[in-house]
Amino acid sequence: MAEVRLEHIRKAYGDNVIVKDFDLTIRDKEFMVFVGPSGCGKSTTLRMIAGLEDITSGKLYIGDKLMNDVSPKDRDIAMVFQNYALYPHMTVYENMAFGLKMRHVPKDVIKRKVQEAAASLQLTELLDRKPKALSGGQRQRVAMGRAVVREPSVFLMDEPLSNLDAKLRGTMRTEISRLHQRLQTTMIYVTHDQTEAMTLGDRIVVLNDGVIQQVDTPMNLYRHPCNKFVAGFIGSPSMNFLPARIVGEEGEVYLEGDGFHANVSYDMAQKLVDVGAREVLLGVRPDDIHDAGVLLADKKEIAGQGNVEIVEQLGATTLLHMRLGTQQIVASMPGGQEYAVGQQVPLVFNIDNLHVFSTHDERNLML
Amino acid sequence: MLKLTRRRQDYAWGYLMVAPTVIGVLILNIYPLLKSCYLSFTQSTGFGHAHFIGLANYVRMMHDPDVWQALVNTLIYTAVSVVIGVFLSLVVAVLLNQHIRGRGIYRTIYFLPVVSAPAAVAMVWRWLYNADAGLFNSLLQSVGLPAVHWLTDPHTALFAIIIVGIWSMVGYNMVLLLAGLQEIPRSYYEAAEIDGAGPVRQFFSITLPMISPTLFFVVVTSIIGGLQVFDFIFMMIEPMNTAMEYTQSLVYLFYKQSFMMGDRSYGAAIVMLLLVITLVITAVQMKLQKKWVHYND
Numbered sequence: 027m028a029e030v031r032l033e034h035i036r037k038a039y040g041d042n043v044i045v046k047d048f049d050l051t052i053r054d055k056e057f058m059v060f061v062g063p064s065g066c067g068k069s070t071t072l073r074m075i076a077g078l079e080d081i082t083s084g085k086l087y088i089g090d091k092l093m094n095d096v097s098p099k100d101r102d103i104a105m106v107f108q109n110y111a112l113y114p115h116m117t118v119y120e121n122m123a124f125g126l127k128m129r130h131v132p133k134d135v136i137k138r139k140v141q142e143a144a145a146s147l148q149l150t151e152l153l154d155r156k157p158k159a160l161s162g163g164q165r166q167r168v169a170m171g172r173a174v175v176r177e178p179s180v181f182l183m184d185e186p187l188s189n190l191d192a193k194l195r196g197t198m199r200t201e202i203s204r205l206h207q208r209l210q211t212t213m214i215y216v217t218h219d220q221t222e223a224m225t226l227g228d229r230i231v232v233l234n235d236g237v238i239q240q241v242d243t244p245m246n247l248y249r250h251p252c253n254k255f256v257a258g259f260i261g262s263p264s265m266n267f268l269p270a271r272i273v274g275e276e277g278e279v280y281l282e283g284d285g286f287h288a289n290v291s292y293d294m295a296q297k298l299v300d301v302g303a304r305e306v307l308l309g310v311r312p313d314d315i316h317d318a319g320v321l322l323a324d325k326k327e328i329a330g331q332g333n334v335e336i337v338e339q340l341g342a343t344t345l346l347h348m349r350l351g352t353q354q355i356v357a358s359m360p361g362g363q364e365y366a367v368g369q370q371v372p373l374v375f376n377i378d379n380l381h382v383f384s385t386h387d388e389r390n391l392m393l
Numbered sequence: 394m395l396k397l398t399r400r401r402q403d404y405a406w407g408y409l410m411v412a413p414t415v416i417g418v419l420i421l422n423i424y425p426l427l428k429s430c431y432l433s434f435t436q437s438t439g440f441g442h443a444h445f446i447g448l449a450n451y452v453r454m455m456h457d458p459d460v461w462q463a464l465v466n467t468l469i470y471t472a473v474s475v476v477i478g479v480f481l482s483l484v485v486a487v488l489l490n491q492h493i494r495g496r497g498i499y500r501t502i503y504f505l506p507v508v509s510a511p512a513a514v515a516m517v518w519r520w521l522y523n524a525d526a527g528l529f530n531s532l533l534q535s536v537g538l539p540a541v542h543w544l545t546d547p548h549t550a551l552f553a554i555i556i557v558g559i560w561s562m563v564g565y566n567m568v569l570l571l572a573g574l575q576e577i578p579r580s581y582y583e584a585a586e587i588d589g590a591g592p593v594r595q596f597f598s599i600t601l602p603m604i605s606p607t608l609f610f611v612v613v614t615s616i617i618g619g620l621q622v623f624d625f626i627f628m629m630i631e632p633m634n635t636a637m638e639y640t641q642s643l644v645y646l647f648y649k650q651s652f653m654m655g656d657r658s659y660g661a662a663i664v665m666l667l668l669v670i671t672l673v674i675t676a677v678q679m680k681l682q683k684k685w686v687h688y689n690d
Contacts, residue, residue, distance in 0.1 A: 078583050099589035111580035115602040115687035124598075128589035158689060176588075 028089040028102070028179040029054045030075060030213055035084035037070050040183045044070050046236045048084070052214060057206050060216045061259070067236040068216045068247035069184055075214060077104050077145050088180060099128070104173035105182040109189065110165050112157040118144075118168050119153040125176045136175075143174045146208075147201075163194045181213040187222060199225055220260050224248070232256045249379075254307060254388035257381055263312045263345060265381070266355040270308040272298050281308050281382070285351020286330035294392060300384065301391050302364065309381030311347065315357035318372035327374050332357065334369045336360075346371065426668075432661035443658060450662035460663065462638055463646040467667075470555055470642060478559040479612055481611070484568035485634030487600070489567070490574045501569070504564040511561070515628035518533055518557045522629075550636030557625050562618065565613045573607030574600065605686045614677055621672050623648065643667045 037045040045067040052058045062066040075086060075154070077098035086093045093101055112121050127138045144150045147167045157165055166186060173181055183202075187195045198253055203226060205288040206213050217223055223230045224244040232239040232247065232255070240252045242373040244260075251257035257265045270283035279295035281288040288308060290298065318328045332348035332355065339361065346357045346365055350373070357373065367373065382391045397405065433450055435443035454460050489500050506514065521528045522543035532542040543553045577600065585595050601608075623644040630640050632653075641649070643663055651660030 076583075076587060078586070098583075098587045103587065105584070105587050107580045107584060109578065109580055111578070111584040113581060113584075113599065113602075114689050115605075124585075124590075125588035128594070172584075 029087075030180055030212060030214065031085075031087040031271065032071070032075070033085040033087070033228045035071065035074060035086060036082045037067070037074060037079065038082045044236050046073070048238060050231060050238065050241060052212060054212055055210050057213045057215065057226060057228045057310060059230045060214065060224040060233060061218065061223035061230055062233035062239075063218060063259070066233040068218075068231075068233050071233075072216045073183055073184055075101075075103050075180070076103055080309075081144060096227070102179040103182055104176045104180075105184065106169045106173050106186045108185040110157075110169040110186075112168055112172070114157050115317045117154050118149060118157055118171075121157070121168060122172045122175050125172065133212055139175045139177075141172045142173075147171045147174070162190050162200065166190060166198055167201070171200070171286070174205070174209070179212065181209075181211055183213065183215045186215075188217070188219070189247060195222075202356040217286060221262060230260075234328070250390070250393060251309075251381065252282060252390055252392060254383045254390075257309050257383070257390070260310055263356045263358065265309045265311050266315070267383070268308045268310070268350070268353055268355070269385070270306055270382075272301065272304050272306060274299070281306070281380075282353070283308065283352055285349075286373075286375075288375050288380065289327065289377055290380060294377070294380060294382070297392055301382075305385050305390065307385055307388070309383055309384040310355075310375050311379065312358040314376035314379045316374045316376065317357075317359055317363065318374045320360070320363060321374055323372075324375045328372045330373055330374045332371045332373045334365050334367055334371060336366060337365050348373075394418060396439065407630065408459050410440075428590055429661040429664050431575060432658050433665045435658045437498075437656060437658045447657075450659050452664075453659065454662055454666065459638070459641075460643075460666070463641050463643045463663075464666075466640060466641040467552060467620055467622065467644075470558065470622050471553060471616055472683060474553075474558045474562065474619050475612065475615045477555075479608070480564045481559065482563050482611065483570055483604075483608070484491060485563060485567045486570035486574055488595070490571060500568075503567050506561045507564040507568075511624045512628060514557070515625055519624075521631055522553055545634055545636050547636045548638040550630065550634070550640045554622075554625050554640055557629070558619070558622060561625075564627070569611055570604060570607055573604040577603045602687045606688055609678075609682050609686045613675060616674060616678070617671055620667060 030046050032050045032052075035045060035048040036043065048067075048071055060071060062068050065122065070079060074081050075088075075093075077093070077096065080211075081094050088101055088103070093143060100104070113124065116124065122140045122143060123136045126139065140153070144153055147170060149164070149167055149171055152160060152164060152168070157168065160168065166189075169186065186202075187198050190198060199222060202215075206226075215222075215226060224247075227244055229241060229243055230247055231241045234255050240256045242250075247256060247260045251260060254267065258267070268283050268286065270281040270286075270288070273280055273282050279290060279298050281290060281298075315332075316323075330350050332346065332350050334346050334348050336347035338345040338347070342361045344359045344361055344363060344365065346359055348355050348357060348371065356373075359365070384391055432443065434445055434447060436446045436449070437443050485503055489496055489503070493499075520526070523531060524540055524542045524545070527543070529543065534540060541549060543549050581599050581603070582595055585599055590598060621644050622642045626640055626642055626645050627648070630637055632649075634640075644667065647660045647663040647667070650663060651657045
């Protein structure tokens with residue numbers, strides 16, 4: 027168990043800077059998720075923590091020990107790889123025992139630890155099998171088992187679920203959560219999937235282009251994204267962004283844009299008055315767009331008329347891809363409602379959950 | 394008009410596509426093999442005629458010291474050249490799989506012997522081995538050591554040939570092994586590094602098992618190649634060379650009997666002996682591979 031501290035970590039290949047000034051403290055026993063699009067530097071950062079990549083500048087501490095020049099085997103970490111990296115010529119038992127064997131742990135201790143880990147991951151029946159005789163989910167569990175038996179201070183996981191199908195991914199997500207609860211160890215988990223990040227992380231680091239965008243709990247990221255990138259990355263389907271003007275008339279403040287006219291909350295109105303610029307970007311999550319007909323909303327509350335172009339019925343919810351003015355938006359409606367292509371739907375925005383971003387630097391103007 | 398069903402049409406096309414290869418193998422491999430087998434039970438009577446004599450050629454072979462010596466020579470050549478040659482190929486492949494400067498140049502240099510004409514290669518090596526003006530003896534004499542009659546001394550001739558054989562095989566095997574090495578995903582080494590395995594352990598626990606299918610192929614083909622050694626002996630050892638008895642291989646003996654002495658039937662019997670030895674050794678290897686070759690799929 028250990029705290030992991032990254033102080034101004036930077037990684038560059040020649041002139042190509044991959045990770046820029048990464049400054050973060052991961053608390054002891056915390057489940058930290060690095061999330062971001064491909065090439066954002068999340069895996070490189072994890073690999074620097076593992077010792078598989080050199081750190082160009084900055085300091086890395088695991089516990090109190092400076093780890094920059096310590097070899098991977100001496101960092102007291104274990105890693106689960108995207109492709110599992112199970113040694114194909116070894117049995118499940120041998121794969122799990124390999125790390126302990128390298129550390130000259132007595133054979134009977136190895137046997138006990140492997141059997142305990144195997145039992146907890148339902149691998150006991152598979153111990154004599156080779157990886158090629160296992161399903162994707164079983165291989166994934168062996169990869170986790172191999173890490174678990176080592177009892178490391180820090181678990182590193184590099185997109186461990188990305189090779190599994192959607193259903194199995196859901197199951198394995200729960201298993202990883204359980205594992206973290208049981209082991210109470212620091213875990214650092216890399217993914218490009220925001221659902222995994224939201225469901226697993228105690229805290230999430232959102233990365234883009236080698237720069238930390240925001241570090242926060244899943245719900246804070248969802249409710250209070252610090253900029254347009256985080257707002258668009260976290261949440262599924264993604265937030266709608268609509269160019270808007272701040273209009274103040276007869277003591278009332280509202281946002282107006284192509285095909286809509288959005289009322290704002292009192293708090294937001296206060297903040298909008300203080301914003302110097304008049305042109306902004308309105309952010310509305312699909313869940314915060316409602317059908318005025320269903321809500322029996324007052325005419326004054328209607329933000330605009332959406333023209334339904336595609337209907338996606340997911341069961342509990344129905345996603346409407348609509349045109350609002352000349353802009354494309356997505357709204358998430360309750361599953362029971364029937365909609366038809368071409369239908370005009372009067373829309374109401376949830377004024378308590380609107381986000382306003384600067385068109386200049388894309389930061390959230392409401393924070 | 395004959396109408397073929399779809400299924401039959403597919404078969405017809407399939408057979409048509411494999412026909413050139415099958416016909417080639419039948420004419421160039423199977424027929425000569427059967428013909429040699431038949432010849433080995435006959436005695437040539439000249440003008441292309443032969444009469445059946447049963448196992449007489451084989452009985453003669455059993456009592457022929459030249460055959461036994463050639464068999465010993467062939468086995469020594471094969472064992473030494475394969476063990477050292479494959480080991481060196483693996484070492485070179487591992488080294489050239491690292492990120493070193495001028496890697497492409499080194500790979501080309503090691504592969505050059507494979508694309509060089511054996512006759513030209515033999516000429517160069519003959520000069521290197523020359524007792525009076527050769528490079529090796531010049532080097533030995535420059536440090537005060539006596540000259541060695543590399544290709545005429547029965548004690549050194551076979552090993553001189555083995556060195557040339559190894560030199561010519563390393564490049565080809567190195568390329569095959571290099572291809573095998575490059576197939577090993579980097580993540581295995583990274584996982585092993587985190588698990589605490591050092592470079593030597595990584596070689597034995599990851600590289601060797603992962604490359605074993607390629608290594609198996611290299612060993613099998615090298616042994617078959619070794620058992621068939623002919624060209625370097627033919628080009629570097631003169632027929633009257635005093636070391637000939639201790640260097641000639643079974644294939645060379647076959648050549649001598651068939652084309653220099655004109656006894657094709659006896660030559661065929663020698664080839665059949667080599668064929669049986671090759672089959673037995675290969676079969677044993679196929680059986681043993683379960684113990685050390687790891688196939689991923």
